[in-house]
Amino acid sequence: MLIKIIILILLLFLINTFNVENFNNQYSNNQYSNNQYYKSIEETQHKINPTYNLIQINNKKTPRQNNKGLVNVFWTGGYDSTFRICEVAIVLERPVQPIYMSYNIDSQSKNDKWVRNNRDHEYTAMKKIINEIHNKFPYTKDLIRDVIFVENEPQNIMFDQKLHQLNLWPGKRKIHQYNHLFKYAYVKNKPIDIGVLGIHRNTKFINYLHNNLIQKNDNWCFPKGHLLENIRFPIFKKTKTDLYNEAYENGFENILSFTFSCWFPKDGKNCGMCPMCVDRIIPSKLKL
Numbered sequence: 601m602l603i604k605i606i607i608l609i610l611l612l613f614l615i616n617t618f619n620v621e622n623f624n625n626q627y628s629n630n631q632y633s634n635n636q637y638y639k640s641i642e643e644t645q646h647k648i649n650p651t652y653n654l655i656q657i658n659n660k661k662t663p664r665q666n667n668k669g670l671v672n673v674f675w676t677g678g679y680d681s682t683f684r685i686c687e688v689a690i691v692l693e694r695p696v697q698p699i700y701m702s703y704n705i706d707s708q709s710k711n712d713k714w715v716r717n718n719r720d721h722e723y724t725a726m727k728k729i730i731n732e733i734h735n736k737f738p739y740t741k742d743l744i745r746d747v748i749f750v751e752n753e754p755q756n757i758m759f760d761q762k763l764h765q766l767n768l769w770p771g772k773r774k775i776h777q778y779n780h781l782f783k784y785a786y787v788k789n790k791p792i793d794i795g796v797l798g799i800h801r802n803t804k805f806i807n808y809l810h811n812n813l814i815q816k817n818d819n820w821c822f823p824k825g826h827l828l829e830n831i832r833f834p835i836f837k838k839t840k841t842d843l844y845n846e847a848y849e850n851g852f853e854n855i856l857s858f859t860f861s862c863w864f865p866k867d868g869k870n871c872g873m874c875p876m877c878v879d880r881i882i883p884s885k886l887k888l
Contacts, residue, residue, distance in 0.1 A: 669694040672792040674781050675747065676700065677725030678861045679880060680795030683843045684834055686733065686852045688793075689740040697745045699792065700726070703752055705780040721868075725860040732855050753780060754787040762827050768805045778805070785830040793819075793832045797839065809836065840881045857882055 671688045675681045675698035688696040700722075726747065734741050760783070769776045785792045798806050813820045813833060820833040835843065847853040861876040870877045 670697055670745075671695070672697045672699060672790060674699050674701070674792055674794050675726065677722040677729060677859060678795070678876070679840065679856060679859045680797060680835060680843065682725075682729055682856060682859045683847060684793055684795055685729075685744070686847065686855055687834075687850075689733065689743045690737050690852055691850050693739070693743065695743045695745065698726075698747045699784075700747050700749050701777075701780055701784070702749045705753075705777045721860045721862070721865055725858060728858045729855060732858055733852070736852070736855070750784060754784055756783060756787055759783050759786050759827070766808070766827070768808055770804070782828055782831055786827070789830065791821075791830050791832055793834050795835060796833050798833070798836045809833065840879060844881060 671692075671694055673681060673684050673688065673696055675685055685696055685698060688694050702719075730744065733744065760779075763779060763782060768778070781792075781794060796806075796809070798809055809820075812822060812826075813836060814823060818834070820836040822828045822831065844853060844856060847856055860870075861880050862870040862872075862874055864874050870880070
């Protein structure tokens with residue numbers, strides 16, 4: 601009788617062990633499948649070498665950095681986003697993480713007329729700007745992080761559908777650069793600054809911002825719970841002249857001259873005709 605009881609106990613123990621292991625495997629598989637769109641984002645963090653014409657991948661282990669007060673900024677090497685990089689690192693003396701979307705974010709096809717043709721210019725501008733900032737303000741070497749390059753589109757169908765319902769862009773342009781920026785911030789679930797001034801009031805997008813943004817802690821953002829709550833608009837309602845004057849007051853106005861805004865450069869120079877060129881208030885020193 602005692603032997604039967606022992607055998608029964610052993611059988612119950614084996615059955616219970618199998619069920620627990622099976623449950624853990626199923627749970628692990630479900631966790632992975634529910635977060636696949638996070639896995640799909642390919643990112644590399646590059647150190648833009650100021651000496652060479654290459655963007656080099658930083659494979660070395662870096663010491664733990666202090667991320668207290670870290671500000672994430674979408675950066676292109678353009679006028680507005682560069683101002684914000686400078687403002688955070690130079691004026692506020694806070695750590696800043698530049699983020700660059702390196703895949704096609706302008707349209708479904710690379711051949712569409714509004715797809716930017718200035719990637720090389722943007723890379724060159726970022727390299728030059730980082731070098732100028734570090735030379736003039738050496739303390740920023742510990743504040744400006746290596747640029748994160750996002751190399752493919754994050755996937756989240758629910759977000760795509762909800763953003764489409766907001767109807768922020770002209771119907772002829774189904775894919776817009778802000779679709780990708782907004783979705784990246786949503787999927788990564790972290791606040792990111794974006795260089796939008798809001799000076800073109802005749803567009804759906806800018807009108808929507810004026811009607812829905814709220815000012816909070818010297819920044820502009822959407823209310824908590826909004827689809828775009830992770831996007832910050834720190835230079836909203838300012839003009840390019842405002843930015844230049846603030847840069848002048850803080851001693852970095854010359855750095856803005858190394859920015860590159862033109863989407864369709866010709867022979868290494870600004871086209872002078874696209875909206876980015878028309879809005880620009882200072883000439884660019886950058887030439888390829």
